[in-house]
Amino acid sequence: MNTYVAEIGEIVRAQRRDEEYVDEISEKFSKVFKELLGQRRWIRWYPYLKTIASSLYYSSTVVVGNQTLGEEYVHLFESDGLQRVVPSIPSRVSFVLLHSVFPLISNFLIQKAEATLTHPSTNRFLGIDIRSNRKARQSFLDVFHWLRTVLFPQLQRAHCALFYITGSYYSIARRATRIRFLSASAQSDIPALKVYRFLGFVTLAQLAISALLAIFSWLETEKSQKNLEKSKDQKLGKGLESSDLDAISLSHPTFQCTICLENRNPSALFCGHLFCWQCIQEHATTYSGSTSSARCPSCRLEFQPRDSSLCQYSSPNHHPTIYFTGIQPTGIPHLGNFFGSIEPWIDLQNSVNPEDQMMLSVVDQHAISLGPLPADQLRRNTRQMTASVIACGVDPSRTLLFRQSDIPQIAQLSWILGSLQTTSKLARLPQYKEKQERFKKGDIPVGLLTYPLLQAADVLTFKATTVPVGEDQSQHLNLLGGLAYAFNKTYQTDIFPIPKQLTREKNARIRSLREPEKKMSKSSGGPRSRIEITDSRETIIEKCQKAQSDTAGAVTYDKKNRLAVSNLLDLYSAITKTPLSEIDYSSWSTLDLKMNLAEKIDNRLEPIREKFEELENSEEIDKILERNGDAAREIAEKNLKEIRRIVGFL
Structure with missing residues (x-):
């Protein structure tokens, strides 16, 4: 049988048809x-099914x-080059590997390399130090990005043109x-061949x-970068302050990207996590090659890659500095409350610029998030907490100390913010997962789920720029920042700053006297596990003597x-x-140790006790x-009026 070189159209x-x-x-x-295999395993294997089928x-x-x-459909035969013989077995096996398996392996290796490079714990890559050499890390990422998005696709186009x-x-x-x-038939469609050649050229x-x-x-990019560096050098030579340079580089004084560990161009995702713009842009681009959405490197929340370029951090420089925090009215605070939130606030109150506004809210609405309390108890707890923080040193003339329920605008803003958040995201927060176990299935209060929304409204109602909270509230603050960003982006405004978290790590968690593996709390351990700021000298000595220790001497x-x-030494310190x-x-x-500790605690709390007794009633x-x-x-009313106008209520 006569054979001929196959036509392009036939091929x-x-x-x-094979595809x-x-x-x-x-x-x-x-x-x-x-x-x-089920839904979960099917999702895991889905990216490989096309390769398996092709192989x-x-x-x-x-x-x-x-x-x-x-x-067979168009009567074609394979040959080894122009020799008109059947290709050898090694050639055929190599074809299957190159055609079906190689794309998957190459893509996997590139993604693996990019994940390794973007992970903050990676110190070296291919024998090169990339932890301290940010440019080397970025260069590697640029190379892999170029391979995946430029070289491979353009190589395919070039080969198509040659074909x-x-x-x-x-x-x-x-x-x-x-x-x-x-082919079994001679070429006959010469005009089509000319068209294909024209398309190739x-x-x-x-x-x-x-x-x-x-x-x-x-x-052009290199030229712009050099001009920017030259401009910075010139400004440094003229003696510009560091704040001016921060404005040039869009850096933020308390920001550190968790991917590259640098402080440059902060960007916020919807979830509130901050990364430098270059890193999150690269991360989003990496995902966009295979899926329609990317995931936050910290919390895995999905976001659209096209939004990553819009996530530029909104600097709060045009917002006046406002410090805001809240404290739940649980009655008389214990030493854990004192060292964890009250004392840091007092230290902050006495050290910040007098022109900066400080706001401390007794969040009585949060107190009923797990269910209602007797009215008399809630009123008593609120009054005791207010008297306690003043007795400890909070100055009402310096700190705007108020009761949350006196500000109805907070609840209104909480409802608005609820339209920007999903129940699935709220249900993933660690504190919700922990506290929901106290309830039977189906009996979980709505307030427990929406607690973070009310918490965000507390801060955003007053456009606070800094929130001093414990490390256990980091997830909630990230969500708060995400809500602020989502509102600004949705309504094309900059009304809300993205608040900064101010955490005092030292003494942030005072542990229980009876169960030192747990933090000091009113919800567990009994009265002897904690020392309250109004405890008498005798009570303090008794609790310290019965605190857990050992027999080592x-x-x-x-x-x-x-x-x-x-734990006792930490408390003494x-x-x-x-x-x-x-x-x-x-x-x-x-x-x-126990007696010395009791003596020091009593000396510290004695003036607080006296002030509390004076204020309580x-x-x-x-x-x-x-x-x-x-x-x-x-x-709050002034701010909410503007918010209602932006939303469309006015």
Whole structure:
């Protein structure tokens, strides 16, 4: 039988038919896998099904020396180059590997390399230090990005152009293995061949123009970067302040990207997590190659890659500095509350610029998020907490101390913010997962789920720029920042700053006297597990004497083997404001430690007790709450009026 060089049209029809068969096999595999393995395993295997289908299809045809269904459809035969002989088995096996398996492996290796480079714990890559050399890390990422988004696609286009011009080797895999097509009929469609050649030359011209434009763009970028660096150097030479340089680089004084560990161009995602713009842009681009959405590197919340370029951090410089925090009215605070939130606030109050506004809310609405409390108890707890923070040192003339329920605008804003958040995201927060276990299924209060929305409204109602909170509230603050950003983006405004978290790590968690592996709390451990700021001297001594310790005798600091004794030393260090390294406890027994600790605690709390007893039943508390409530309500109403106008309520 006479054979001829196959026409381009025949080759294209055959290959397209083969691709249709592979897609059909892949779809059937997908259904079978889903039925047999279940939804979760099917999702895990889904990216590989196309490769498996393609490998099986070509292995059962090309490798064994048979025609594919597409080749049979248009009467084509494979040959080894122009020799008109059947390709060798190594050539056929190599074709299947290059055509079906290599794309998956190369894509996997590139993604693996990019994930390694973007992980903050990676110190070296290919023997090069990238932890301290940010440029090296970025250069590697740029190379892999170029391979995946530029080289491979453009190489495929270039090969397609060559195929249109020469009429041979439909795929790169066939060109590499020199497998060509022969036809049983002579070429007859000469006009079509000319059209294909014309398309090939047009494609090559497009590639050349694209390459020139890319080179020109790269040169312009390099030139702009050099001009920017030169401008910075000139400004440094003129003695500009660091804040001016921060404005140039769009950096933020408390920001550090968790991907590259640098402070540059902060950007916020919807979830509130911050990354530098370059890193999150690269991360989004990495995902966009295979899926329609990307995930936050910290919390895995999905976001659209196209939004990453719009996530530029909104600097709060045009917002006045406002410090805001809230404290739940749980009655008399204990030492954990004192060192964790009250004392840090007092230190902040006495150190910040007098022009900066400070707001402290007794969040009585949060107190009923787990269910209603008796009215008398809630009123008593609110009054006791207000008197306690003033007795500890909060100055009502410096700090706007008010009751949350006196500000109805907070609840209104909470409802608005609820339209920007999903229940699934709220249900993933750690504190919700922890506290929902207290309830039977189906009996979880709505307030527990929407607690973070009300918390966000507390802050955003007053446009606070800084929120001093504990580390356990970091997730909620991230959500708060995400809501602020989402509102600004949705309504094309900059009304809300993205608040900064101010955390005091030292003494942030005082542990229980009876269960030192747990933090000091009113919800567990009983009265002897905590020391309240109004405890009498006798009560303090009794609780310290009965605090958990051990029988080792001499006092040593060893959190691994002597957690209870180490906890008492930490408390001693906190109450005396003395670093552990400066405390001489070498001659102490555990009894000495407990008695010394009780003495120091009593000395510290004695003036607080006296002030609390003076305030608890006085009218001064009512006057402070009424006066400050009016002032806070005036601010809230002014802000909410603007918010209602933006939303469309006015």
